[in-house]
Amino acid sequence: MAYSLVTFEQTKSPIAEAYRTLRTNVQFTCVDSDTRKIMITSPGPREGKTTTVANLAVSMAQAGKTVLIIDADLRNPTQHKLFGLDNAQGLSVALVQDKDYRQYIRETAVPCVRVLTGGPIPPNPAELIGSKRMKRLLQEVSEQYDMVLIDTPPIVAVTDAAILAQEVDGVILVLASGEVNKDFAQRAKELLDKVGAKILGAVLNKVDAKTSEYYYYYYYHGSDNTKKKHKRRKDRSAPSEG
Numbered sequence: 001m002a003y004s005l006v007t008f009e010q011t012k013s014p015i016a017e018a019y020r021t022l023r024t025n026v027q028f029t030c031v032d033s034d035t036r037k038i039m040i041t042s043p044g045p046r047e048g049k050t051t052t053v054a055n056l057a058v059s060m061a062q063a064g065k066t067v068l069i070i071d072a073d074l075r076n077p078t079q080h081k082l083f084g085l086d087n088a089q090g091l092s093v094a095l096v097q098d099k100d101y102r103q104y105i106r107e108t109a110v111p112c113v114r115v116l117t118g119g120p121i122p123p124n125p126a127e128l129i130g131s132k133r134m135k136r137l138l139q140e141v142s143e144q145y146d147m148v149l150i151d152t153p154p155i156v157a158v159t160d161a162a163i164l165a166q167e168v169d170g171v172i173l174v175l176a177s178g179e180v181n182k183d184f185a186q187r188a189k190e191l192l193d194k195v196g197a198k199i200l201g202a203v204l205n206k207v208d209a210k211t212s213e214y215y216y217y218y219y220y221h222g223s224d225n226t227k228k229k230h231k232r233r234k235d236r237s238a239p240s241e242g
């Protein structure tokens, strides 16, 4: 199986358990605030943004929440692939043609998880993401769902995620272990700080169980620098590449 919807397909696996820990940490971080719109981004491509969004959504739904995923990576939308959905229509169409986005929200095999797919790739993603329509859409959906998780393009490469960061309640930064360049990660944080984003935490993804003695799953609180560390024993087959 491709590393995709593990929380749905292998509920009892250690990886699904790691996503539940992430869910719990997000809940703790948001305990006193009305945090509903959470954006997930990373410095570069292929660090695991889309995978994290999908599995966190499933995990939250399993805890009884209604969750909407918005694929706002209009440059490389892939959320629909994880859920086996059609992407002929979607967010881009709703924004360009001022169509009612609600008709493009798809049900999934996972109860309580809905997806607004990205739609056909538009020529002007940043403009659409920064539009009044997008703002209105985010406002509306946050009143209809318990949680709204937003998938985005890499933040260092293009402006879309930094623009969106200003419209959400919090941001989770996904960093691919061993792949992410330190300056790149720093740059991502600077870009988020610059727009006043609330960084809820960072996910260290793709930790290789074969090379690390333990699988460390880190979750950093962006606001107060408290650090939580969860150790997981190697022999329980932690996530690895491939």
Ligand SMILES: Nc1ncnc2c1ncn2[C@@H]1O[C@H](COP(=O)(O)OP(=O)(O)O)[C@@H](O)[C@H]1O
Pocket: 002, 003, 004, 042, 044, 045, 046, 047, 048, 049, 050, 051, 052, 078, 205, 206, 207, 239, 240, 241, 242
């Ligand atoms: N923890 C992980 N371990 C192994 N492979 C992963 C992990 N997370 C994601 N992947 C894989 O890495 C690739 C990129 O992930 P994706 O979520 O599409 O990244 P992004 O959205 O940041 O571009 C996909 O093939 C995905 O299945």
Ligand SMILES: [Mg+2]
Pocket: 049, 050, 051, 073, 076, 078, 151, 152
């Ligand atoms: Mg992606």
